[in-house]
Amino acid sequence: MPDQPKRVPELAHTFMAKINTTIPDFKVEAFHNGEFKTVTSDEVKGKWAVFCFYPADFTFVCPTELGDLADHYEELQKMDVEVYSVSTDTHFVHKAWHDSSETIGKINFPMLGDPRGVLTRGFDVMIEEEGLALRGTFVVNPEGQIKVAEIHDLGIGRSAKDLVRKVKAAQYVANNDGQVCPAKWEPGEETLTPSLDLVGKI
Numbered sequence: 001m002p003d004q005p006k007r008v009p010e011l012a013h014t015f016m017a018k019i020n021t022t023i024p025d026f027k028v029e030a031f032h033n034g035e036f037k038t039v040t041s042d043e044v045k046g047k048w049a050v051f052c053f054y055p056a057d058f059t060f061v062c063p064t065e066l067g068d069l070a071d072h073y074e075e076l077q078k079m080d081v082e083v084y085s086v087s088t089d090t091h092f093v094h095k096a097w098h099d100s101s102e103t104i105g106k107i108n109f110p111m112l113g114d115p116r117g118v119l120t121r122g123f124d125v126m127i128e129e130e131g132l133a134l135r136g137t138f139v140v141n142p143e144g145q146i147k148v149a150e151i152h153d154l155g156i157g158r159s160a161k162d163l164v165r166k167v168k169a170a171q172y173v174a175n176n177d178g179q180v181c182p183a184k185w186e187p188g189e190e191t192l193t194p195s196l197d198l199v200g201k202i
Helices: 061-071 073-078 091-100 118-122 160-175
Strands: 027-032 035-040 048-053 081-087 111-113 135-140 146-152
Touching (some): 027 091, 048 160, 061 081, 091 111
Parallel strands (some): 048 081
Antiparallel strands (some): 135 146
16 A cells, blocks of 8 residues: 555665755646646746655545645745645546545646656655655745755655745745744744854853
């Protein structure tokens, strides 16, 4: 079962998808708003983006995650963020899942098919022995640089609410030079300006 945690010794190395590195070049097919379309790495750049990798369509934890993300999509869009869900299924399978599942039917963001594993390996979340992706979430800035990278084992679902908070923090830091966001920061709360005066005072 794709949602069952498995020991994957091959993944005990340092992930290639490092903070501040640029996303890999890619060209994949997607299902989006009832149509098939091509999505490229060049198209992604120019605005904030979230890449949400998951193991497989027609599974169990995955639809709960994508449904949760769909519920927060409008808020992310207002923040000028595009969302891309990615699995190693084809775009044809994405359409079949979208058409047959009430939960997945809510999705309005592009569902990228990655049957050759170009994106999944490019972000280094491929489980080679299974041909499936780990639960990887990446927040990418308009320059195409990774600012947040979160990797889960297959049995551990993610929270779109916390993802939105992280995107807000990433955007705030990008727009406010010298400022950093402390733990659990929400917009409107106090930020920090790192300096010698703060050493030992927090």
